[in-house]
Amino acid sequence: MSQPLIQLKQITKTYGSGLAAMQALRGVDLDIHSGEFVAIMGHSGSGKSTLMNILGCLDTPTTGSYFFQTIEVNTLTRNQRALLRRHYLGFVFQGFNLLSRTSALENVELPLIYRGMAKAERHDKARKALDIVGLTGWETHTPAELSGGQQQRVAIARAIVTEPTVLLADEPTGNLDTERSREVMEMLCSFNRDLGITILMVTHEPDMAEYAKRVVHFVDGLVSSDTEQKP
């Protein structure tokens, strides 16, 4: 098999110290290859969110090493990790996290501004991304004028506008009803299938995990099962 895109070796994460120390991850080994669609499942407190933060380069492991392609992430500085996020990762959050009182177009443009892209190109790309998520005609609307499903689609457009290598989705359907959840999941599937974006998704809903090609279960900070599934 080829070199994995993401390689976790004996990752541990401990919060606090001494008697109050809490071990959220207790030696996780995980390889993720390019083009995979992985659902990470587990109860709250199982360490799945901690893992997601580490995978998203928002947090660093206490011990162990994390390779992203050939980069050893745990040796990077805060700024270097920010640059890695900027150029390779896209994020979709449970709470959407759009900028309020800011149009859908400007929200989607945001990561491109940080990439220093010129205005015309930025607008063009943002429009295309909104078109992909089916929000053509809603560019000037602010989050308050959009439904929950539409807001999450704006957030997804913001995540894919930079054409990331990996899309990290933290409970992307957590705030949506079944119908909207299905739409979002189908969208993620199509990105994975058509654009070749690797997707890592945290969820606790088995229905949503069914869309993934691979499901990893977490119990008490360790991988308890890792299964490939046929669509």
Add this chain to the structure above:
Amino acid sequence: MIWNALLLALREIRRNILRSCLTTLGIVIGIAAVIIMVTVGNGVTAKVSEQISSLGSNLLMVRAGARGLTGTAVKPFSLEDAKTISGQVNHLKAVAPSSSKSTTAIFGNKNWSSTVTGMTEAYMIATNWVIGEGREFNDSELRSGAMSCIIGNTVWKELFEGQSPIGSKIRLNSLSCTVVGLLKAKGQAFGRDQDDTILIPLRAFQRRIAGNLDISMISVSVDEDYATEKVQKQLKQLLRDRRHISGNEDDDFFILDTKEIAATLTGTTKILTSLLGSVAAISLLVGGVGIMNIMLVSVTERTREIGTRLAIGALEREVLLQFLVEAMVLSCLGGFLGIVLALVASIGISKAIDVPFILDLGIIVIASLFSAAVGIVFGYFPARRAARLDPIEALRHE
């Protein structure tokens, strides 16, 4: 990167337009207050020195009688005193003996109470009078004490209602007097209308109006570049000798130095200006604290948003710069509006209290720099706080 920060900051300001306006208000008021105080203060100072210089430049006014004393007890000067002064004291431009008396001037069916002053040629030089129409007295009028007069602007307005006065005869104390000249207006000085005056040759005054040879005042004009203090000392000694005042007795005359008055008064207005300016500067400081306050609230309120920015790849310094630029744009905008407001208000106030409007570019430059500095200083702390946020904590923030 700076353009990106500017773009992001402007979007933020637009997003919270009302709050942004209210935030800048503190700076607007602070900057405006400082500039108004300084501009109007400068105007008052200029007005005071202008009034003093209209009395006569480098002028020493020597009056008979101790300071504050008037009436019969006053021992007057004589023409001889003036002659001795011009003979024995160097560096003098003019020595002008004069005597005044209040009198009623009548022309046609109009009459006007004014002051008539008997004077010599030197008086015009010493007290900065300029002829507006007609002429000065000629030698024969001065020598013979002819009943000719030169009238001030106010007298002309009251008696002649805009007609040319030259050649007309007015009556002073029932004596007929030909108007040969009209003085150019000087305006008010310290609440007294300088233009309410009638000048006649000293000899005519002594013979026809006063009936004695007394001189009540000697105006001494000192050369432009010579210190009046030295002349003042010489004058004092000379007059004490001539008036037989012994060692420990007080003077029975006093010398008024316009330069000294000018220095005292402008000094006072300058102190007042800087005092008011400093008080206004405190309000500017309060405005700066207001910006910091709002920016801190804004950082707390926007924690999740900052988390999002950090998650999608904003660098620490980019977040710092965005908040810093935001604070600076607000304070500079406030500074700009404050300057505009101050200029409009200063012009209005200057007009209302009748002082010249003096634009001090220095204070405007200082105000601009200060408002930018307020942005940096008071914006830095909140900006650093935003930049140092932990993205995970920030994303979790409710």
